Structures are given as C-alpha cells and as structure tokens.
Amino acid sequence: MIRFLINRLGGSLVVLLIMSFIIYGLIGLMPGDPIDEMIAANPDLTSEDVAHLKSLHGLDKPIMERYGNWLSAALGGDFGYSRIHARPALEILMPHLWNTTVLMSIVMALSLAIAIPLGVAAAYKPNSFLDYGANLISFAGISVPPFWLALLAIIIFSVTLGWFPAGGMETVGDGGLGDRARHMVLPVMVLTLHTVGGYTRFIRASMIQTLRQDFIRTARAKGMSDIRLLIHHALRNAILPLVTVVALGFGSLFSGALITETMFSWLGVGKLIFDSILGNDFNLALVGLLFATLMTLIGNIIADIAYTWVDPRIDLAAGAGRA
Amino acid sequence: MTIQSGAVALGSQRKRMWSRFQRHRMAMISGALLLGLALLAVAAPGLEILLGVDGGRVDLYQRFQLPSLAHPLGTDELGRDLLVRLAYGGQVSLSVALVAAAFSAVLGTLVGLPAGYFGGRFDDILMRFTDGVISLPLLPLLIVLVAVDLEKLGVPADIAQSPNAGLYRIIFIIALFGWTTVARLVRAETLALKTRGFVRAAHAMGANEATVIFRHILPNVVSPTIVATTLSVGNIILLESVLSFLGMGIQPPMASWGNMLTNAQDLMWSAPQLAVWPGLFIFFTVISFNFLGDGLQDALDPRALN
Numbered sequence: 001m002i003r004f005l006i007n008r009l010g011g012s013l014v015v016l017l018i019m020s021f022i023i024y025g026l027i028g029l030m031p032g033d034p035i036d037e038m039i040a041a042n043p044d045l046t047s048e049d050v051a052h053l054k055s056l057h058g059l060d061k062p063i064m065e066r067y068g069n070w071l072s073a074a075l076g077g078d079f080g081y082s083r084i085h086a087r088p089a090l091e092i093l094m095p096h097l098w099n100t101t102v103l104m105s106i107v108m109a110l111s112l113a114i115a116i117p118l119g120v121a122a123a124y125k126p127n128s129f130l131d132y133g134a135n136l137i138s139f140a141g142i143s144v145p146p147f148w149l150a151l152l153a154i155i156i157f158s159v160t161l162g163w164f165p166a167g168g169m170e171t172v173g174d175g176g177l178g179d180r181a182r183h184m185v186l187p188v189m190v191l192t193l194h195t196v197g198g199y200t201r202f203i204r205a206s207m208i209q210t211l212r213q214d215f216i217r218t219a220r221a222k223g224m225s226d227i228r229l230l231i232h233h234a235l236r237n238a239i240l241p242l243v244t245v246v247a248l249g250f251g252s253l254f255s256g257a258l259i260t261e262t263m264f265s266w267l268g269v270g271k272l273i274f275d276s277i278l279g280n281d282f283n284l285a286l287v288g289l290l291f292a293t294l295m296t297l298i299g300n301i302i303a304d305i306a307y308t309w310v311d312p313r314i315d316l317a318a319g320a321g322r323a
Numbered sequence: 324m325t326i327q328s329g330a331v332a333l334g335s336q337r338k339r340m341w342s343r344f345q346r347h348r349m350a351m352i353s354g355a356l357l358l359g360l361a362l363l364a365v366a367a368p369g370l371e372i373l374l375g376v377d378g379g380r381v382d383l384y385q386r387f388q389l390p391s392l393a394h395p396l397g398t399d400e401l402g403r404d405l406l407v408r409l410a411y412g413g414q415v416s417l418s419v420a421l422v423a424a425a426f427s428a429v430l431g432t433l434v435g436l437p438a439g440y441f442g443g444r445f446d447d448i449l450m451r452f453t454d455g456v457i458s459l460p461l462l463p464l465l466i467v468l469v470a471v472d473l474e475k476l477g478v479p480a481d482i483a484q485s486p487n488a489g490l491y492r493i494i495f496i497i498a499l500f501g502w503t504t505v506a507r508l509v510r511a512e513t514l515a516l517k518t519r520g521f522v523r524a525a526h527a528m529g530a531n532e533a534t535v536i537f538r539h540i541l542p543n544v545v546s547p548t549i550v551a552t553t554l555s556v557g558n559i560i561l562l563e564s565v566l567s568f569l570g571m572g573i574q575p576p577m578a579s580w581g582n583m584l585t586n587a588q589d590l591m592w593s594a595p596q597l598a599v600w601p602g603l604f605i606f607f608t609v610i611s612f613n614f615l616g617d618g619l620q621d622a623l624d625p626r627a628l629n
Contacts, residue, residue: 015455023467031472139349139617143610145561145581147568148602151588155595258462259565263588273463274569277470289467292460300458 001308008304012297019293020074020286024067027282070286080283084276089283093272093291099169100261100268103184104253107191108246114196119203120235124226126208134200141197149193150263153186167265187264191257195249202245206238247303250295343622350618353611360608364413376404387594396600400586405597409604412578417608419494419573420559426498427559428552431505436544438506439513440536450510457503465562468496469571489574493566497559505551512544546623554616557609564605580605 039045045053061069073080079089122134158166164185165171171179210216211234219233258270265271269288276284345351363370371377376394381401388398396405438449469492473483482488516522517540525535560580566572567581575582580601587598 011451011454012458015458018455019459023464026467026471029471029476030467031470139610139613140606143557143561143606143613145564145568145602145605145609147565148584148598148605151584151591151598151602154588155591155598159591159595262569270463273460274466277463277466285467289460289463292463293458296458296460300454 005301005305008301012294012301015297016290016293020071020290021067023286023289024070025063027277027285028063028066030277030280079287082276082284083281084279084284085281089287092284093269093287096267096269096272096288097291099266100253100257100270103187103191103257103261103266103268106184106188107195108249108253110188110192111196111199112242112246114192115199115203116235116239118196119200120207120230120238122200122204123207123211123238124230131204134204138197138200141193141195144194146190146194146259147263149190150186150260153190154263157186167263169265169267183264187257187260187266190264191260194260198249199242199245202242203238206241207234210234210238243306243309244303247299247306250299250302253295340622344618347614347618347621349614350621353614353618356607357611357615360413360604360611361417363410364417367407367410367414370410371404371407374404374407376407387597389596397596399583399597400590400594405600408578408583409580409600412580412583412601413604415490415573415577415579416560416563416581416605419490419497419563419579420556423494423497423501423559423563424552424556426494427501427555428505428548430498430502432509432541432544432548434502435506435509436513436536436540439510440517440540442514446510449506453503453506456500459500461500462562462565465496465500465566466569466571468499469493469566486574486577489572489577493563493572497562501555501559504555505548508547508551509544512547513540516540516543550616550620550623553612553619557612557616560605560609560612580608 039050070080077090081087082089082092085092118134118137122128122131125131154166157164165183166186167183169180169183171183216229216234219229224233257266257268258274260266261268261271262274269292273285273288273292275281276288374394381403382398385394385398386400388394390397394404394406396409399405399408434449434453438446473488473492474480522535522539525539530538563572563579564581564584567579568584570582570585573579573582575585583601584598587601590597
C-alpha cells in the first residue's frame with residue numbers, strides 16, 4: 001500500500017511537471033505577450049524601449065531558460081505576479097478556490113441527495129414508469145449544453161420572474177447570508193441538473209447488479225421487508241463503488257464549472273482560469289491550470305485508494321487500480 | 324457449403340442485433356431524429372431557394388422578426404433567417420463532431436490495441452501516458468489550445484487565416500484529447516481476446532502477428548469501439564458548442580449552433596427567443612447520440628448489463 005502510494009504520488013508529480021512545461025509553452029504561443037499589450041497601450045514606446053522591457057522581463061531568452069527560471073522560482077513557492085491584479089498569483093487563487101469549494105460541496109451534496117433515492121427507486125422496479133422517468137432525466141442532464149441551461153435559467157428566473165439575481169456573488173451593500181444564498185441558487189441548480197444524471201445511472205446499475213446476488217435472495221426468502229432489504233442490504237453494497245466515482249469527479253469539478261462560473265460571474269477557479277487566459281495573465285493562468293490538474297490527480301489517487309477500501313480483493317500493487 | 328452456412332449465420336446474427344436494437348424505443352426515435360437533422364443540414368441550400376432567402380445576407384430592417392411564413396423561426400439580430408442559419412450550423416456542428424469522433428476512434432485503437440497485445444513495459448508506458456492525458460483539465464486546456472497563434476508555430480499565414488482553419492483546428496484539438504476512452508476500451512478488450520481459444524489456435528497454426536492482429540483481434544474490438552464512438556459524438560458536440568459559444572471555436576460568419584448563442588446572452592433582455600432554437604438543436608442532437616449509443620450497446624453486446 002505504502003509502495004503504491006509513493007509510486008502514484010511520484011507519477012503524479014511527473015505528470016504535473018510535464019503539464020507545467022506544456023502549459024508554459026502553449027501560453028507563450030498565444031497571440032500577444034505582456035509587452036505587446038504595453039505597446040498597444042502606449043504608442044510612445046520606441047523599439048529600444050521594447051527591447052529593454054523584453055530583456056527586463058526575460059522575454060528575449062529562449063523558452064527552456066525561461067521555463068527553468070519559472071520552475072525554480074515556483075518550487076520555492078513563488079508563482080510570480082498576476083498581470084491584471086498586480087498581486088502575487090497565489091494570493092489571487094486562494095479566495096477563488098474557496099468560492100469554488102463552497103459551490104461544489106453544495107452541488108455534490110444535493111446531487112447525491114437526489115441521485116441515491118432516485119437510483120434506488122429505479123432499480124427496485126426496472127422498466128417502471130419511474131425508471132423511465134429517471135432514465136430520461138439522467139440522459140437529459142448529461143446532454144444539455146451547460147451554457148444554454150444557464151442562459152435559460154437566467155432568462156426565466158432573473159429576467160422574466162425576477163426571483164433570483166442573474167449573477168455575481170452578493171449584492172453590493174448587502175452581502176448577508178440570505179443574499180449570498182440567493183446568488184447561489186441558479187448556479188447550484190444548473191450544475192446539479194448537469195451532475196445528477198450520471199450519479200443516478202451509476203446507482204441504478206450498481207443496485208440492479210447487487211439485487212441479483214444470492215444473499216439478497218436469501219434475505220428475501222427469510223421474509224425480510226423490501227425497504228429493509230433495499231436499504232440495509234442492497235444499498236450498503238451498491239453505494240460503495242460510488243465513493244470512487246465521487247472521488248474521480250471531485251478533481252474535475254474544479255475546472256469543470258468553468259462555464260457555469262463564467263455565466264453567473266461566480267468568482268471561482270474556473271472563471272479565474274478563463275479570465276486569465278483571455279487577459280494574457282500568464283502567471284495566473286499557469287497557477288490556475290496547474291492547480292486544476294493537481295486536483296484531478298489527487299482525485300484519481302483517492303479513487304484508487306477507495307477501490308481497495310471498498311473491495312479488499314483488489315490488489316493495487318499489481319496495477320489493478322487501473323483496469 | 325461451409326461458406327454459405329457461415330453467411331447465413333452472419334446474416335441471422337445481424338438480424339438478431341437489429342431486432343435487439345428495435346426493442347430500444349428511445350434509440351429508434353433518436354435514430355430517426357438524427358436522420359431528420361442530417362437531412363435538414365444537407366438541404367440547407369435547397370431551403371434557401373424554397374423560402375427565397377439568403378442565409379448569409381445581413382438585412383437590418385428585418386431584425387428580430389417573429390416566426391412568419393417567410394421566416395418559419397423568425398430572424399436573428401442581423402436579420403438573417405434563423406431556420407436557414409440553423410441548417411447551415413448543423414452542417415458544421417455535425418461534421419466537426421463526426422470527423423473528430425472518427426479520428427479519436429482511430430487514434431485510440433492505434434494506442435490501445437498494441438498496448439494490450441504486446442503488453443509489458445510498452446503497455447505500461449502507453450497507459451501511464453493515457454492516464455496523464457485523462458487527468459488534464461480538459462476545458463481550460465482546450466481554451467488555451469484554441470487561442471494558440473498558429474503563425475507562431477510556423478504555419479503559413481494564408482493557411483492559418485483561411486476561413487476553414489477554425490474548423491480543422493477544432494477537429495484536431497478535440498481528437499488530440501478524445502482518444503483516451505477508446506484506447507482504454509480497446510486495450511482491455513484486446514487483453515481479454517488475446518487469451519481466447521481462437522486467437523491461440525491462430526498462433527498455433529503459425530499465423531504471424533500481423534494476421535492475428537488484423538484478422539482476429541481488430542474485427543472483435545470494432546463493436547465496443549462503435550458504441551464508445553457514438554457516445555463520444557454527443558460530448559464532442561457539447562465541447563464544440565461551448566468553445567464556439569465562448570467565441571473561440573467556429574468563427575462567424577460561419578454558423579455553428581454554439582456561436583449562434585454567443586450574442587444571445589447580451590440580447591436576452593430584448594430578444595430572449597433567439598436563445599431557444601440553437602440550444603434545443605444541440606440538446607436534441609446530443610441526447611439522440613447518447614440514446615443511440617445506449618441502444619447500440621444493447622444490440623451489439625447483449626452480455627452487457629442493463
């Protein structure tokens with residue numbers, strides 16, 4: 001187990017390192033560097049000024065050398081300054097991280113609270129009206145374009161009905177708990193509709209598989225009531241694999257909410273990454289993207305550990321966690 | 324004689340698949356719907372003639388028209404006929420998704436089959452690489468890639484700025500990340516097939532590696548690949564529409580269902596009806612591909628639990 005963990009952590013660090021280089025290189029390939037923007041903003045700059053500025057910021061050096069400099073600074077905890085915010089990039093990231101975590105925890109909890117009973121009910125009576133309904137909702141949830149759902153939600157609930165604000169984190173001058181909750185309703189609704197389908201389908205499949213097993217038939221033969229059978233025997237077994245799925249989803253949530261956060265001006269990591277890419281804010285985009293990758297990698301490791309915890313027969317050292 | 328009976332067996336197998344597929348009602352409806360959408364997309368020029376409009380012509384006197392006989396779905400913020408634009412957008416969105424999905428499937432098979440067949444260190448390296456690609460934050464990375472300046476990469480300016488460049492670029496980028504599902508699937512399938520009797524028999528009869536791979540393994544990984552690819556088409560349409568919506572995918576004036584919604588957010592106070600149709604088209608196309616994939620899975624792989 002320990003060996004497995006060390007292996008996986010080592011592998012993740014390698015992925016992270018490669019990622020940092022790729023992102024660093026790609027960002028350099030985007031149109032316009034910070035100096036170009038300064039030239040656009042200030043027509044008085046001479047070409048000597050430009051050369052001076054480029055050498056001042058190290059932009060005249062070859063990419064490997066620039067990356068090396070960035071990496072050694074980053075390893076020392078210095079991720080550079082954000083160009084837009086004129087503050088250290090890490091300092092900008094932290095509050096966004098918190099906002100995303102709050103949003104995602106609520107979405108996750110709500111999705112599970114809907115998906116578990118729905119999935120169990122659908123599995124209890126397969127091919128029933130309820131099963132078809134749950135199936136349809138699940139398919140609709142994963143098939144709807146998230147930005148369109150957000151657009152519709154804003155048009156219906158903000159523009160037409162005026163029930164909830166169309167975006168932002170809080171009303172200026174208010175900012176109480178109720179006000180913040182009202183700002184959260186629409187993004188939470190859109191994200192939950194998007195995630196709940198996958199979970200429901202997973203629970204349903206897992207429950208049906210469990211309900212076919214011998215111990216269930218035995219329990220039923222002994223006269224156990226359906227409810228007790230479903231919850232105490234079947235669900236307890238069927239829910240364990242869900243731990244893995246939730247862990248896998250955990251990481252992707254940090255970048256996956258990019259669209260919803262952008263549509264609702266929710267100041268989370270996804271919106272931060274999007275804005276910094278658009279604004280040529282290299283350092284900030286790098287930190288954000290690397291952080292999102294790190295989260296996914298951590299989620300994968302947790303999922304692998306959850307595998308063994310759920311099913312002790314799986315031997316991770318033998319590489320089964322990958323199958 | 325033997326060949327004939329083989330052909331009969333194959334024929335009846337196809338028939339069984341078809342009847343299993345027919346039982347999946349949603350998949351049948353989805354198939355019909357997709358056929359209709361494809362027809363509409365192909366018929367776009369005919370539709371222009373029929374309605375007597377030009378889909379690309381900007382006419383500011385005709386902005387925000389409500390549905391009428393001349394414009395069955397009304398007009399957009401530049402006075403262009405919405406239905407014709409949707410049909411042309413369908414050409415782009417559907418062809419991008421189908422081509423990107425096909426490329427992903429080929430790439431995935433090229434990685435997964437050798438990994439599973441040859442195994443060992445080779446397999447380890449390929450699968451580590453696949454794991455690495457899977458753990459990347461997809462959407463932000465796509466946004467960075469779409470923003471990359473092709474001319475800085477040394478692509479000649481006339482190619483980089485041609486109207487179709489955006490189309491090829493988005494297909495390429497999506498295929499670059501889309502192959503992982505098929506790769507894992509094909510690898511797992513190959514691992515299982517490798518130990519089956521007919522493959523070992525082929526080896527025993529002295530068949531070389533190429534024969535075993537192309538005659539015995541490859542045909543057997545086709546059906547799971549078809550299912551996975553069908554399911555991926557829906558996802559690719561979603562990705563393309565998101566990127567185009569953000570203004571980073573298909574560039575106007577070329578229509579795609581995603582970029583038709585770009586202005587809808589600014590116009591939602593004055594013309595909320597514009598947000599409805601493109602989104603509905605995306606939604607029904609994606610859900611249809613998902614149902615179709617589900618139905619194909621039932622039909623092609625009856626062992627799979629459902």
